[in-house]
Amino acid sequence: MFLRFLTKRLFYVIPMLFITTFIVFSFILLIPGDPALAILGENASDENLAQLRAQLGLDQSLFIQYWNWLTSALVGDLGESFFTGESVQEAVFSRMGITFQLVTTAIVIAFVFGTTLAIVSMMKPGSWIDEFARLVSTMGTAIPNFLLAMLLLAVFSLSLGWLPATGFISLFEDPIGFLRSVLLPSIALGAVGMAQITRHMRSALIEVFETDYIRTAFSKGLSIRQTIFHHGIRNAILPVVTTVGILYGNLMGATVVVETIFSIPGIGQLAVDSIMQRDFAMLQGVVLVMVVIIIVINFATDIIYSLLDPRIKYE
Amino acid sequence: MTKRETLLEINNLRAYAGKAGESRSQLVNGVNFRIDKGEIVALVGESGCGKSVTALSILGLNAASIEYENDSEIRFHEENLLQLSDRKLRKLRGNDISMIFQDPMFSLNPLKKIGKQMTEALLQHKAADVRTARQDAEKMIERVGITDPKRQLDNYPYQLSGGMRQRVMIAMALLCKPELLIADEPTTALDVTIQAQILEIMKDLQQELDVSILLITHDLGVVAEMADRVVVMYSGQVVEEADVYALFEQPLHPYTNGLLTSVPKLEGASDERISAIRGTVPSPQELPKGCNFYERCTHRSDRCKEEEPVLANHGGRNVACWHPVVEGANDVERTAIRN
Ligand SMILES: Nc1ncnc2c1ncn2[C@@H]1O[C@H](COP(=O)(O)OP(=O)(O)OP(=O)(O)O)[C@@H](O)[C@H]1O
Ligand code: SF4
Ligand SMILES: [Mg+2]
Numbered sequence: 049m050f051l052r053f054l055t056k057r058l059f060y061v062i063p064m065l066f067i068t069t070f071i072v073f074s075f076i077l078l079i080p081g082d083p084a085l086a087i088l089g090e091n092a093s094d095e096n097l098a099q100l101r102a103q104l105g106l107d108q109s110l111f112i113q114y115w116n117w118l119t120s121a122l123v124g125d126l127g128e129s130f131f132t133g134e135s136v137q138e139a140v141f142s143r144m145g146i147t148f149q150l151v152t153t154a155i156v157i158a159f160v161f162g163t164t165l166a167i168v169s170m171m172k173p174g175s176w177i178d179e180f181a182r183l184v185s186t187m188g189t190a191i192p193n194f195l196l197a198m199l200l201l202a203v204f205s206l207s208l209g210w211l212p213a214t215g216f217i218s219l220f221e222d223p224i225g226f227l228r229s230v231l232l233p234s235i236a237l238g239a240v241g242m243a244q245i246t247r248h249m250r251s252a253l254i255e256v257f258e259t260d261y262i263r264t265a266f267s268k269g270l271s272i273r274q275t276i277f278h279h280g281i282r283n284a285i286l287p288v289v290t291t292v293g294i295l296y297g298n299l300m301g302a303t304v305v306v307e308t309i310f311s312i313p314g315i316g317q318l319a320v321d322s323i324m325q326r327d328f329a330m331l332q333g334v335v336l337v338m339v340v341i342i343i344v345i346n347f348a349t350d351i352i353y354s355l356l357d358p359r360i361k362y363e
Numbered sequence: 364m365t366k367r368e369t370l371l372e373i374n375n376l377r378a379y380a381g382k383a384g385e386s387r388s389q390l391v392n393g394v395n396f397r398i399d400k401g402e403i404v405a406l407v408g409e410s411g412c413g414k415s416v417t418a419l420s421i422l423g424l425n426a427a428s429i430e431y432e433n434d435s436e437i438r439f440h441e442e443n444l445l446q447l448s449d450r451k452l453r454k455l456r457g458n459d460i461s462m463i464f465q466d467p468m469f470s471l472n473p474l475k476k477i478g479k480q481m482t483e484a485l486l487q488h489k490a491a492d493v494r495t496a497r498q499d500a501e502k503m504i505e506r507v508g509i510t511d512p513k514r515q516l517d518n519y520p521y522q523l524s525g526g527m528r529q530r531v532m533i534a535m536a537l538l539c540k541p542e543l544l545i546a547d548e549p550t551t552a553l554d555v556t557i558q559a560q561i562l563e564i565m566k567d568l569q570q571e572l573d574v575s576i577l578l579i580t581h582d583l584g585v586v587a588e589m590a591d592r593v594v595v596m597y598s599g600q601v602v603e604e605a606d607v608y609a610l611f612e613q614p615l616h617p618y619t620n621g622l623l624t625s626v627p628k629l630e631g632a633s634d635e636r637i638s639a640i641r642g643t644v645p646s647p648q649e650l651p652k653g654c655n656f657y658e659r660c661t662h663r664s665d666r667c668k669e670e671e672p673v674l675a676n677h678g679g680r681n682v683a684c685w686h687p688v689v690e691g692a693n694d695v696e697r698t699a700i701r702n
Contacts, residue, residue: 260469266424268457268484268535278483279472286474357474358519 057350061343065336069121072335073114076328083130083326104130104329117332126333131325136333139318144337147307147314149219151299153230154238159292162245163285170253171276181246188243193302197236197309204232214311233310237303241295248291252284259283286356293349297342367399370542370575371421371439377432378416378425380647388647390416390429392599392655395674398543403569403576405586405607407622408596409644414579417596418545420445421577422460423452439543457484461536465548467528471520477504478516481535488539503534507564526557530564537568544569547579562589583622587611595619598644598655601674604681615677615687617662654685662686 084100085092101107105116120127126136169178205213211232217225256262257280265275304316315334322331354360376394381387391413398404406414419425421437421444437444439460444452456462461484464470471480481504482496491499501512507530509515520528529549536544546565550558566589569576578589586593586607593610595603595618603616614620621640642659651657654667666685674683 260464260466261472263424264464264470264480264532265472265483266456267422267462269453269455269487270483271453274487279475282474283472359473359521 068339069336070114076331081326083328086326127329129330130327136330140333140337143315143318146216147303150230150234151303154234154299157234158238158241158245162242163249165246166249185243185247188239193236194305196239197306200232200236216312233306237299237306248288252287253280256280256283289353293345296345369397370400372397374436376435378420379430380428390599390647394601396594396601396604398575398577401573401575402591403578403589405590405593406579407586412596413599414596415547418547418579422456458488458539459541460543461541462545463532463536463549466552467525467532470532471528473520477518477531484539503538507534525553529561543575545577602683615682616684617660617688618656620688
């Protein structure tokens with residue numbers, strides 16, 4: 049049954065991949081500026097430029113270029129950087145790994161704090177935590193993430209010196225170092241998400257509490273706490289799962305700003321550099337990986353949703 | 364008939380929506396009635412007359428925005444349930460008094476297995492372990508006519524029909540052997556044939572377990588079939604209270620009379636809702652000075668407009684009316700409704 053679900057999903061995913069990569073390919077070629085010129089510099093002769101263009105395949109038509117890219121991509125070869133000659137897939141994967149760690153940490157922080165705030169504020173309406181949850185959910189969306197990033201950087205790194213201002217250490221090399229390097233950027237990145245999750249979870253809980261089955265739970269003699277934990281949270285988290293899925297995609301996009309401020313060599317920075325250098329091969333690789341990641345996240349969201357809700361079957 | 368012991372007594376229940384001092388509407392307006400041990404009392408009346416608010420106030424399950432008058436009282440085992448702490452009230456809920464609701468489609472948690480939901484009250488109130496609780500649950504759902512109980516306990520609510528879910532609700536409510544079961548329109552949302560089955564199950568179990576039932580319903584057919592005694596409510600008040608035979612034989616309140624003449628007859632069970640009396644109920648915000656039924660009454664006089672009738676003894680029965688319908692009054696007068 050699960051296998052059928054999987055094949056059905058792939059059935060949608062594959063054409064989607066073709067279409068998005070083709071669209072992106074066309075758009076990249078529309079970026080003004082000549083890669084050959086960018087590589088060889090202003091003083092290069094026309095002859096040299098033409099030679100390099102031919103070497104990079106840029107003299108061919110859009111479709112042929114796409115076809116060439118696609119056939120190599122299908123066998124796992126995303127080409128080489130126009131600029132440095134390094135392998136695109138290697139660069140993209142190592143950078144993606146960094147961004148993925150950063151974004152996932154941001155999501156975990158947003159989810160854990162967001163849901164907890166919402167639950168506690170539901171248990172103690174009118175308490176300071178309730179007020180705080182309200183504040184977080186309005187402030188979080190109001191502060192732009194670059195501003196928050198700079199604030200955190202100024203306070204916790206530059207003034208207090210508690211945490212490093214720049215750089216990234218992988219979780220797999222040094223977990224403590226990882227946490228120290230990723231804490232501020234992931235808070236800056238996740239704040240909006242935390243606000244959204246708090247708000248959604250709060251309203252979902254309030255909605256759940258108006259249902260008949262909650263009245264049934266109370267009529268059995270359960271306390272508010274038991275009712276929230278046994279009947280409220282799982283039911284209220286369902287819509288929040290969708291929010292988290294969407295958030296993941298959004299943060300993948302928003303990470304550029306935070307990576308730049310904290311000098312984290314993630315995929316966002318790679319994307320910006322490739323655009324600046326007209327490194328189309330690299331850029332195409334970056335976009336492809338982004339699209340794949342977002343598809344995988346959507347897929348995972350659906351699976352988690354169906355695990356939480358018995359009414360949904362893999363069909 | 365032997366005099367039975369009183370189980371629950373509601374005295375002068377007044378409930379308001381909104382805080383005292385502010386503009387608030389009176390939803391329940393001095394309700395008095397009692398439920399004896401082992402008895403089925405039907406609470407009937409039009410939609411919005413305050414039946415559910417009355418029933419929910421017994422277990423303290425009304426919305427937090429609903430407030431009660433200080434001298435209102437719901438006596439149960441020497442205690443006033445309206446004054447009970449939340450903690451003590453919780454010990455009662457699902458244990459001494461349990462409740463089932465109108466719509467079985469929504470009254471079970473869609474994400475939890477039936478078995479888990481059923482055993483919750485047992486685990487909460489009786490020092491039962493999960494295994495014995497599950498065995499009890501199995502026995503109970505078998506008793507309400509569900510076959511293959513072991514498998515059904517592992518099902519989710521969506522896998523059961525409405526009738527089955529209501530059976531589950533009944534079984535769940537009776538698991539702790541309560542003294543009182545409050546059933547708020549338990550069959551209104553079900554098909555007619557399923558309704559009959561559910562009522563029969565309730566009646567059987569009621570006799571077997573000797574539980575009292577407060578049965579809220581729109582349906583006079585259900586009343587005739589199930590109830591020992593009937594309490595008739597109109598716009599937040601009890602207007603008549605009588606033994607079921609006496610009531611169907613000779614209703615005393617013009618409202619009850621209107622209800623009875625608007626349904627076929629005692630024998631023919633009807634699922635028709637009470638709505639055949641002309642006119643509308645006054646809104647809780649602007650209740651008239653005199654009798655609430657005045658606008659729609661066929662028996663009214665000037666006195667009714669000025670003075671509010673209270674529930675009083677009339678030939679051994681309770682009725683709140685200045686001019687009760689009397690035995691032998693001609694049928695034309697009883698059925699015709701003047702403007
Ligand atoms: N929480 C609440 N806040 C304000 N008004 C309420 C609240 N609950 C009920 N009411 C009002 O109180 C009145 C009585 O409601 P109640 O639910 O007791 O009626 P009912 O007799 O059970 O009707 P039905 O047969 O439709 O279930 C209605 O006018 C209703 O709108
Ligand atoms: S008191 Fe008067 S108006 Fe009210 S029901 Fe009786 S006869 Fe009718
Ligand atoms: Mg009701």
